[in-house]
Amino acid sequence: MKKIGKTFKIGGDVVIRDVYTIAGPKEAEGPLKDKFDMVIDDDLWGEDSWEKCELKLQKTAAENLKNRNNLLNSNIDLLISGDLLNQITSSTYAARDLELPYIGVYGACSTMTLTMGLGAMIIDGGFAENVICVTSSHFCSAERQFRLPLEMGGQRHASAQWTVTGSAAVWLSNSGQGPKIKHVTFGKIVDLGVKDANNMGAAMAPAAYSSLNQHLKDTAIDYDLIVTGDLGTVGKAIVNKMFNEDNNSIESKYDDCGTIIYDIEKQDVHAGGSGCGCSATVFGSFLYKKLLNNEIKNLLFTATGALHSTTASLQGESIPGIAHCLGIEM
């Protein structure tokens, strides 16, 4: 069994060969502005709805990834993708145009590591040579689905996060050079009763803590960098507090994608970034390059998701959190 504790062990080569990132206008004003492969100028990008813009983000990220690497559909075994929208329509309609065998997943903002973890296991299991993993989010489509009409101009909560407009497409392969996925830990649901959809960081932090703890206990690897996505300032502080209370501080080497993508003071994003596109674009534009450039030799990348729905919230349910970890080594 390729497993230690609850963590799956990738014995062979699963190389992250390339990542293509596209970011929205607000993201392009943040600290990572020069690092994205492509930036769009407005929230519609020539489409007539935010949802159609979002599926175009996914489709373009995947197509540009293929083109940059001379990948043909005949070389690609599977497309694994997901997003925040009901029935993951950004992923599905992008998959329609990409014409690849398609696995759709739902993990809310944990989708990037969920798709990459699955892809790594399918490649290491001997089933595939090349897998494309894609995810996206869009501030406007997410706000109108999960919260309130943007046209209303409601005041945002201090603990609210700003859904990233962006997408990343990842090429996983059983050959070639680049950072390798070595360990995968799929999380359990953790739900400590937070019901406030404007405080996702607090809802997801205990799940992040649980999966990180499990992964670190199972692998006993001393990671150069541990990054969650997307807890924001509120959730990041809770994770630090939980580890500190264990006398097992990770603070000196821990960061969160939701706090990396924006200049939190200047960009008026309150607690930071969120959405599937947050950890996806931060990984592709920033963390992946740190590995490639040997600035770090290994990375524990843990995307986090809040798996509620508006219906469940209206029926009084709390917000279930989840976090999936990837141990990546250069």
Next chain:
Amino acid sequence: MKKIGKTFKIGGDVVIRDVYTIAGPKEAEGPLKDKFDMVIDDDLWGEDSWEKCELKLQKTAAENLKNRNNLLNSNIDLLISGDLLNQITSSTYAARDLELPYIGVYGACSTMTLTMGLGAMIIDGGFAENVICVTSSHFCSAERQFRLPLEMGGQRHASAQWTVTGSAAVWLSNSGQGPKIKHVTFGKIVDLGVKDANNMGAAMAPAAYSSLNQHLKDTAIDYDLIVTGDLGTVGKAIVNKMFNEDNNSIESKYDDCGTIIYDIEKQDVHAGGSGCGCSATVFGSFLYKKLLNNEIKNLLFTATGALHSTTASLQGESIPGIAHCLGIEM
């Protein structure tokens, strides 16, 4: 590479050890009435919403499967599940209570074979000994999410299908006796432009034809029985027509879960059954037992999904179809 054409080959043992099924009151009046493991008396089952009833279906199916087989959480490596509701909340809230590492997928009514195909590859890849795959649907929660308020009492279209209230939990294992998953074909999206959410059979049939064709071409296996789920009478007729036009009729050994689960004439279900719970409960209560009892030696089981959303439909999009095939042998 464990792959022939586009079909993944499961070389080792992936045994379908047991399936636990729960059906709703209408399903319990149909032809399979004596075959379900459990039947619920009304659409709420003691809960205060249909959505909470649906998650209880999933949770109970999984727990009863575990209890019947003396399975403990410590023996189970993964839970893979999905459903029709926004953000797959039935699956997520059931997973919260089941306390297992959780992979959520979205494949609409194709979910049963999507989860089982992934589970089979993860086991055959050497990562897991035991995986639980679960899906569900509920007539009332699906109608209010995708179509119209039930309280309105709108007239149903002749081509409309009736969403099955029910759930099935499947135990996949790398050891033991029972039917084995030998081949997995994940489908591509096929969308010929159908926009009528009251004619899902027509929207999904071309995807079913595409995946079936791919699987039969790749494996060249002469299956005793080929079953799609859930095309209903309209979609089933289209699939037969498409194969007949190829001079490659499958009619004599082909059936559809949507036409098996109800007495279509007497139960006023128009074109037949649909929903993730349709193929799931028909597989568990009927097809699986045919394999176990050696009535058939192999089965091509192909769940089909219509991957639209209400938002995409309102924005003028057509309905993308998908179908995932499992080749199962006794």
